[in-house]
Amino acid sequence: MLIQKMLHSAGMLTLSALLGGGLVAFSFEVTDQQIQANQRAALLRGLNEILPAERYDNDLFTDLSYVQNQTLLGTEKPVIVYRARKAGHPVAAILTPSAPDGYNGEIRLLVGINYQGQLEGVRIVSHQETPGLGDWIELRRSKWILNFKDRSLQNPLSNQWLVKRDGGIFDQFTGATITPRAVVKAVKNSLLFFQSYRDQIFK
Amino acid sequence: MTYSSIIYQGLWKSNANLVQLLGLCPLLAVTGTAINGLGLGIATLLTVLTSNFIISLTRNLIPQEVRLPIFVLIIASIVTAVEMFIKAYYYDLYLILGIFIPLIVTNCFVIGRAEAFASKHRVDYALLDGLMMGLGSTLVLVLLGGFRELVGYGTLFSQAELLFGAAAQNLTFIVIEDYRGFLLAILPPGAFIGLGLLVALKNWLDHKLAKTAQFSLSSQIEGHEQFS
Numbered sequence: 035m036l037i038q039k040m041l042h043s044a045g046m047l048t049l050s051a052l053l054g055g056g057l058v059a060f061s062f063e064v065t066d067q068q069i070q071a072n073q074r075a076a077l078l079r080g081l082n083e084i085l086p087a088e089r090y091d092n093d094l095f096t097d098l099s100y101v102q103n104q105t106l107l108g109t110e111k112p113v114i115v116y117r118a119r120k121a122g123h124p125v126a127a128i129l130t131p132s133a134p135d136g137y138n139g140e141i142r143l144l145v146g147i148n149y150q151g152q153l154e155g156v157r158i159v160s161h162q163e164t165p166g167l168g169d170w171i172e173l174r175r176s177k178w179i180l181n182f183k184d185r186s187l188q189n190p191l192s193n194q195w196l197v198k199r200d201g202g203i204f205d206q207f208t209g210a211t212i213t214p215r216a217v218v219k220a221v222k223n224s225l226l227f228f229q230s231y232r233d234q235i236f237k
Numbered sequence: 238m239t240y241s242s243i244i245y246q247g248l249w250k251s252n253a254n255l256v257q258l259l260g261l262c263p264l265l266a267v268t269g270t271a272i273n274g275l276g277l278g279i280a281t282l283l284t285v286l287t288s289n290f291i292i293s294l295t296r297n298l299i300p301q302e303v304r305l306p307i308f309v310l311i312i313a314s315i316v317t318a319v320e321m322f323i324k325a326y327y328y329d330l331y332l333i334l335g336i337f338i339p340l341i342v343t344n345c346f347v348i349g350r351a352e353a354f355a356s357k358h359r360v361d362y363a364l365l366d367g368l369m370m371g372l373g374s375t376l377v378l379v380l381l382g383g384f385r386e387l388v389g390y391g392t393l394f395s396q397a398e399l400l401f402g403a404a405a406q407n408l409t410f411i412v413i414e415d416y417r418g419f420l421l422a423i424l425p426p427g428a429f430i431g432l433g434l435l436v437a438l439k440n441w442l443d444h445k446l447a448k449t450a451q452f453s454l455s456s457q458i459e460g461h462e463q464f465s
Binding site (some may be wrong): 053057061068072077165 | 269298299300302303308310311313314315317318321324325326328332389417418420423424463
């Protein structure tokens with residue numbers, strides 16, 4: 035009697051595990067393609083915001099390389115560099131560095147730099163800065179991040195690549211200096227990295 | 238058990254968030270804006286509706302001793318499926334709700350409905366209960382989200398396009414122009430304070446309704462069933 039009850043319970047548990055597993059497997063089968071397409075589309079949308087699609091003609095997702103440089107790219111992990119080319123000539127590189135010294139954890143960035151070393155644009159990929167204060171680095175909160183466009187290591191000069199409070203030219207936000215300071219530093223470091231390794235990136 | 242009593246229980250009397258105070262983790266975390274609240278509310282609604290349906294349908298097959306693990310299995314599978322579908326069809330919303338969709342698994346109000354209601358009642362009752370409990374929760378999420386968004390950012394229904402597509406972009410009301418934001422409302426304390434205000438408002442309304450009812454219709458108030 036007891037054995038029978040045990041077997042019955044175990045059987046029902048197994049059955050529901052199978053059904054649950056089946057439901058998950060089915061949903062995965064139905065949605066997997068779409069999810070991957072979404073992830074790519076979201077990434078491509080971000081990349082094209084920095085570098086419009088008509089500026090290059092290669093497939094950014096296959097033409098990428100990994101670089102590693104903890105001092106300039108802010109993380110010990112390999113960092114993806116997307117390489118944009120037109121008719122085989124290098125146009126720009128989009129780096130994916132991190133700013134390790136945000137107010138709360140690392141800030142992940144997209145930094146587009148053209149072959150001449152000018153910034154095509156900067157976007158924030160993810161961050162955990164204080165909502166309402168540090169999140170002004172996001173484009174949906176303010177246009178601050180657009181200030182980087184067309185700048186380079188000559189514009190402004192190296193000692194001006196700082197927020198205003200530190201004697202530079204970039205605005206900080208009321209109540210939040212650490213966040214913009216970290217972003218400015220990370221963007222400058224990306225430019226330095228690109229300056230030193232440009233030819234290796236496009237090899 | 239009548240349909241109207243289930244509706245009354247779900248939306249008002251046993252409201253999951255305002256009375257039972259269940260599922261507070263996602264409630265407090267994602268209600269930064271009305272649309273985020275609505276998104277999580279719909280995900281929770283779908284989950285509790287499906288889980289109530291399945292559990293009520295199989296209530297006579299599930300052995301009493303192992304019902305809890307089975308409920309957990311069913312709910313976890315449903316939530317995983319819901320997460321995948323949101324990721325596939327509302328990807329931008331998924332990016333915002335992120336970790337809080339899987340957390341619906343641990344939302345005790347889903348398993349609470351399974352245990353307290355769906356496992357004991359007919360399918361049509363269970364479905365209605367899931368719908369009403371889910372709606373009641375969604376309403377609170379939207380109200381709290383709207384309140385925090387209004388006070389925190391000075392807007393209402395911003396980013397409606399995440400849920401309703403590009404056409405909804407101009408649904409956003411900028412209620413206060415050039416608003417610099419009120420940080421407290423956006424941060425977690427704002428969620429606690431907002432929820433506290435909503436609970437207080439509900440209690441105040443209840444109190445007031447009870448008083449008027451007592452005053453004029455003292456003979457008719459005994460009708461509503463108690464819920465344990």
